[in-house]
Amino acid sequence: MSVIIDDTCITCDACMQNCPVDAIVDDMSNPTGESRYYVHPEKCVECVGIYDDPQCAAICPSIGCISWDMPYTREHEEHFVSNDLYTISSTKSGKLKSPTLREKKYREDIPLEMRGVGKEVQEEPEDLNEVG
Ligand code: SF4
Numbered sequence: 001m002s003v004i005i006d007d008t009c010i011t012c013d014a015c016m017q018n019c020p021v022d023a024i025v026d027d028m029s030n031p032t033g034e035s036r037y038y039v040h041p042e043k044c045v046e047c048v049g050i051y052d053d054p055q056c057a058a059i060c061p062s063i064g065c066i067s068w069d070m071p072y073t074r075e076h077e078e079h080f081v082s083n084d085l086y087t088i089s090s091t092k093s094g095k096l097k098s099p100t101l102r103e104k105k106y107r108e109d110i111p112l113e114m115r116g117v118g119k120e121v122q123e124e125p126e127d128l129n130e131v132g
């Protein structure tokens, strides 16, 4: 996924409003059925080339809610296809938008040992006042 939202999400909508690639959906559209916002792994680009940090984590008021995950690459295909945490979208022809089909950019400066559910993207949001 690259980043993932956990169950401390308060559904405030700030991340969805600030994602530059529309990778985030709200709780009503969360394909896992959980009552939290959801990052589509096949869409998230970790804000590479757009912002210095993942904007969703920078603006999220629930500290620690958004954590790193594996890069969305072929190397981690199995992680995304078989993990219960995700529901990978399908193309119109029914093929999963798995890393095999759709590798995404990721922050190569974040080592694998710093990634994983619960590994905080940021210790604190950059500016709580930005949350509307
Ligand atoms: S890291 Fe960037 S691209 Fe990925 S979901 Fe967050 S805001 Fe969107």
Ligand code: SF4
Pocket: 005, 008, 009, 010, 011, 012, 013, 014, 015, 016, 037, 056, 059, 060, 061, 062, 065, 066
């Ligand atoms: S900004 Fe954080 S708390 Fe708000 S909807 Fe997104 S993940 Fe949930």
